[in-house]
Amino acid sequence: MVAGCCIFLVSHPAFVDISWRDRTRGRKSQRGRSHFGKLRSQGPAGLTVPRRGPYAARVSTRHAYRRPRLDSLHGRCLDAKRAARLRELASAYLELGQPAAAAEILKGALVLDNTRAVARVWLALSLYRQGDFAQALAWLEGPPAGEGPERWFLSGLVLRDLGRLPESLAALGRALAADPAFPDAYLERGRILLRLGRAAEALAEAGRLLEARPGASTGLLLRARALLALGHATEAAAVVRELPTAQRSFEALELLIRALRIGGAPDGEVDAEFSTARERLSADARVELLYARDLMLRSLADPGAAERAEGVLRRLLERPALSDATRATVCFSLSELLAQENRDPEGARRMLEQGLSLAPDHPQGLLARASLELGRRRPSRALRDLLRVLLVDPQEPRLPLLLARALVIISDDEAVSGFLGLLLHAVPAEAPALLTRVLRLTEEEGRAAALEDVRREAHRMKNRLAVLAANLTDDRQGEVRERAQELYRDWAAFLKTLRAAPERVQPLDPADVLRRAVQEAAGDAGRIACSLPGDLPLVQGDVAALASALANVLRNALEASPPGQAIEVRVRSRDEGRRVEFCVIDFGPGIALADQPLVFEPGFSRKPSGSGLGLSVARAVVLGHGGRLRLASAPGGPTTVTIELPALGDILGRGEEPHGRTGVAG
Numbered sequence: 001m002v003a004g005c006c007i008f009l010v011s012h013p014a015f016v017d018i019s020w021r022d023r024t025r026g027r028k029s030q031r032g033r034s035h036f037g038k039l040r041s042q043g044p045a046g047l048t049v050p051r052r053g054p055y056a057a058r059v060s061t062r063h064a065y066r067r068p069r070l071d072s073l074h075g076r077c078l079d080a081k082r083a084a085r086l087r088e089l090a091s092a093y094l095e096l097g098q099p100a101a102a103a104e105i106l107k108g109a110l111v112l113d114n115t116r117a118v119a120r121v122w123l124a125l126s127l128y129r130q131g132d133f134a135q136a137l138a139w140l141e142g143p144p145a146g147e148g149p150e151r152w153f154l155s156g157l158v159l160r161d162l163g164r165l166p167e168s169l170a171a172l173g174r175a176l177a178a179d180p181a182f183p184d185a186y187l188e189r190g191r192i193l194l195r196l197g198r199a200a201e202a203l204a205e206a207g208r209l210l211e212a213r214p215g216a217s218t219g220l221l222l223r224a225r226a227l228l229a230l231g232h233a234t235e236a237a238a239v240v241r242e243l244p245t246a247q248r249s250f251e252a253l254e255l256l257i258r259a260l261r262i263g264g265a266p267d268g269e270v271d272a273e274f275s276t277a278r279e280r281l282s283a284d285a286r287v288e289l290l291y292a293r294d295l296m297l298r299s300l301a302d303p304g305a306a307e308r309a310e311g312v313l314r315r316l317l318e319r320p321a322l323s324d325a326t327r328a329t330v331c332f333s334l335s336e337l338l339a340q341e342n343r344d345p346e347g348a349r350r351m352l353e354q355g356l357s358l359a360p361d362h363p364q365g366l367l368a369r370a371s372l373e374l375g376r377r378r379p380s381r382a383l384r385d386l387l388r389v390l391l392v393d394p395q396e397p398r399l400p401l402l403l404a405r406a407l408v409i410i411s412d413d414e415a416v417s418g419f420l421g422l423l424l425h426a427v428p429a430e431a432p433a434l435l436t437r438v439l440r441l442t443e444e445e446g447r448a449a450a451l452e453d454v455r456r457e458a459h460r461m462k463n464r465l466a467v468l469a470a471n472l473t474d475d476r477q478g479e480v481r482e483r484a485q486e487l488y489r490d491w492a493a494f495l496k497t498l499r500a501a502p503e504r505v506q507p508l509d510p511a512d513v514l515r516r517a518v519q520e521a522a523g524d525a526g527r528i529a530c531s532l533p534g535d536l537p538l539v540q541g542d543v544a545a546l547a548s549a550l551a552n553v554l555r556n557a558l559e560a561s562p563p564g565q566a567i568e569v570r571v572r573s574r575d576e577g578r579r580v581e582f583c584v585i586d587f588g589p590g591i592a593l594a595d596q597p598l599v600f601e602p603g604f605s606r607k608p609s610g611s612g613l614g615l616s617v618a619r620a621v622v623l624g625h626g627g628r629l630r631l632a633s634a635p636g637g638p639t640t641v642t643i644e645l646p647a648l649g650d651i652l653g654r655g656e657e658p659h660g661r662t663g664v665a666g
Contacts, residue, residue, distance in 0.1 A: 083113035090122060099129035121151050124158075133158050149179035156188060165192050165429050183213040190222045195395065197433055199229035217243055217252070224255055233263035245276065250286050253277045257294060267298065285326050288316050289333065296337055309337055324358045331355030332364040339372075363389045363396055370402055377598060379409040383419060387426070394427040400437040407438070409597070507538045507648050508546070510571050510580050516547035518569075521554035527561075528554065531570045537577045537647035541625040546645075549618035553584045553641050556614055560588035560639065573647070582643040590637040599631055618643070 086109035093102035103126035109119050120139050127136040137158045140151060152175035159168035169192055175185045190205035203226035209219040220239055227236040237259035240252055248256075253273070260270050274291050281287045295309035313334045317327065335351035338344040352372070356365045366385040373382040383406050389396055410416050423438075424431045511532055518528055539546075557567045568585040591599060600619045619629045626646050633639035 079112045083109040083116070083119070086112070087116070087119055087122065090126070094122065094126060094129075099126040102126040103130070117148065117151065121148075121154060124154055128154065128158055128161075133162050137162070147178060149175040149182050149185070151175075152178065153182065153185055153188075156185070160188065160192060163427075163429060165196055168192055181212050183209050183216065183219075186212065187218050187222060190226065194225055194229060196429070197229075199226050202226040203230070217247055217249070221252060221255060224259065228255070228259055228262065233259045237263060237265075245280070248277070250281060250284055250290075253281075253287065254290055257290065261294075261297070270294065285316055285319065285322055285330075288312055289326070289330060292316075292333060296333070296340075299337075299340065306337060306340065306343075310334065313337065325362070328355040328359035328362050329364060331358070332362065332368055335368055361388065361392065363393050367396070367398055367402060370406075374402065374405050374409065377409060377601070379406040379597065380415075382406050387422070390423065391426055394434060400434060403438045505541055506543070507540055508543050510536045510539060510582070513539070513543060513546050513550060514569065514571060514582065516543065517550035517554060520547060521551035521558070527558060527564075527566045529566050529568050531568070531572075533572065536571065536573055536580060539580050539625075539645045540648045541645070545621045546625065549621035550582055550584075550643060552614040552618040553582075553643065557584050557586035557588075557639070557641070561586045562588065574644075578647050580645050580647055582645075584641045584643075585638055587638045590635045590639055591631070591633040592635060596631060596633060600629065615641075 086105050090102040090105040090109065093099070093105065103123055106119050106123040106126060109116075110123070113119070120142070124136040124139040127133075127139065137155065140155045140158065152171050156168045156172035156175060159165075159171055169189060172185045172189045172192075176182055176189075179185075186205050186209035190202040190209065193199070193202035193205060203223060206219055206223035206226055209222060210216065213219060220242055224236040224239040227233075227239060237256055240248075240256040240259065243252055256273060257270060260273070274287075274294070277287050278291065292309045292312040295305045295312065299306035299309060313330050316322065316330045317334075322330070331351045332355045335348045335355065338348035338351060349372075352365065352368055355362065356369070359365060366389050370382040370385040370389075373379070373385070382402070386399065386403055386406065389399055393399075407416055407419070410419075420435065423435060427434065514530060514532065518530070521528075554567070554569070561567055565587055567587070568583075570581075570583040570585070572581055572583070573579065574581055600615050615629075622629045622643055622645070628642075628644045630642045630644070631639070632642070
């Protein structure tokens with residue numbers, strides 16, 4: 001037996017550094033001992049293998065497993081002792097944080113003995129730690145992986161990280177069925193239930209975890225998170241305070257501060273918690289960062305809090321041992337603080353760029369840049385950053401608000417529809433709750449934007465009237481009076497679009513809408529070439545409002561065209577008669593790409609005497625009739641503005657009552 005062992009050790013390069021004494025002692029000590037053990041996670045990082053055996057302290061980084069050469073196929077399952085020694089060596093590599101080496105050794109152990117479930121589970125664990133989730137799941141699903149709780153617990157972790165949360169819950173449930181006293185399975189199930197928005201079930205899992213492990217900090221924190229998600233902030237804070245002060249981690253402090261703030265605790269109580277934590281966890285930069293973020297929240301009511309927060313953040317940047325991720329987070333927080341009330345816009349921009357250079361994919365930096373782009377009315381650029389945040393952290397609390405602001409700014413309805421479809425495919429598990437929140441916030445942001453438009457346009461109108469009054473002379477009274485009347489008409493039309501629905505809704509012939517629009521818009525009707533088929537379906541709405549909206553588009557096209565150049569109006573039905581389009585084409589210089597997102601915004605105009613309300617009024621009217629207004633242009637022209645309205649038959653197909661044909665022009 002000694003000679004056989006010596007031959008094996010000499011022929012196997014992974015055992016070169018192991019002394020003879022360790023080899024003989026290891027062989028005897030492992031006799032009759034199970035190499036499986038029980039895999040238990042020590043936290044959210046995953047599974048760990050306990051330190052034991054003679055090889056754990058002697059493994060060096062240069063060891064590499066080479067597949068043993070078998071003399072015959074019959075040797076495949078005939079060397080169980082050799083396979084056991086390889087599993088022991090693999091456990092040492094796992095403990096030393098070298099999952100790739102452990103995986104190669106375990107593959108060799110499976111060649112020698114493929115009947116042991118422990119080898120397959122450990123191999124899946126090695127692959128999981130390398131980030132190869134698909135291969136890890138494949139090894140767990142193939143036979144014989146056993147029916148032990150470790151196999152199903154690891155399956156639950158892999159499925160969780162793959163985003164397959166319902167399947168992960170089922171796998172963790174099977175782990176608990178195999179071993180009801182498996183506390184980590186309760187913990188992971190509770191966390192997943194919170195991610196799915198099922199806080200009441202997560203609270204029940206926390207109770208089961210505390211029954212299996214009374215007083216465990218993980219169970220108390222899970223219970224506190226579930227209570228907070230259910231709206232019981234005071235109870236959540238009380239649960240966190242059950243932990244002894246010496247055992248409170250940063251996660252416990254963060255949860256406690258959040259519960260206190262939601263519960264309306266005074267600043268003095270929050271400061272007392274911070275004072276204790278900053279003294280006890282002085283080496284943890286996250287505590288100082290959390291304190292600075294809390295001061296930033298107070299700065300809206302307390303100007304002195306902003307200066308204190310800036311001091312805390314700048315002292316953090318001076319720490320030499322700060323990691324890049326933490327330093328980037330400090331830069332983003334400082335950028336946000338400097339951007340408040342335009343304290344230092346240039347400094348805010350520099351801090352943001354510095355943070356993104358350290359962590360290009362950090363959610364906080366991407367959100368800050370997206371907010372900056374939205375302030376500049378660049379929603380497409382903002383959406384690129386928001387989508388990256390969505391894929392990394394779909395539960396980021398500020399994400400729905402910024403998404404709603406971007407959707408309010410975008411004037412292209414097809415772009416909005418495409419983005420919502422992308423959201424559903426990118427995060428199918430979180431999409432329903434996230435989409436509901438985004439749509440509600442979009443309604444609120446749209447209302448706020450409308451009120452801001454009214455405030456801004458009222459201020460603009462006041463300034464224009466003041467300029468007119470200053471220019472009022474005897475020889476210019478007629479010109480000034482005409483200009484004042486024009487401004488009043490534009491302002492009245494803008495205010496009229498703020499109503500939620502058209503005033504008079506009736507079936508309309510598209511030819512009648514076009515005829516009224518041409519009469520209203522054209523001083524020279526000969527410059528408008530119309531193409532109108534005779535079999536158009538009816539539309540429904542307020543004929544005066546629709547004609548006025550189309551007239552605004554016609555006027556803009558005529559003003560953009562060279563003198564004497566005609567514009568084209570093409571009316572056609574689309575989607576098998578379900579929609580009617582009015583396409584207005586001018587052959588002017590076109591619209592710059594930078595200006596196109598702003599064309600339909602109230603007050604935007606490149607004309608010296610323009611009010612900037614015409615196309616904004618037109619878009620509001622069309623949207624109020626259930627339609628869409630689209631723009632297609634390129635520098636050098638031509639420019640096409642399309643008004644798309646639902647046909648009456650399509651509206652009736654959705655369940656609305658028909659109206660009489662009275663009022664339709666013959």
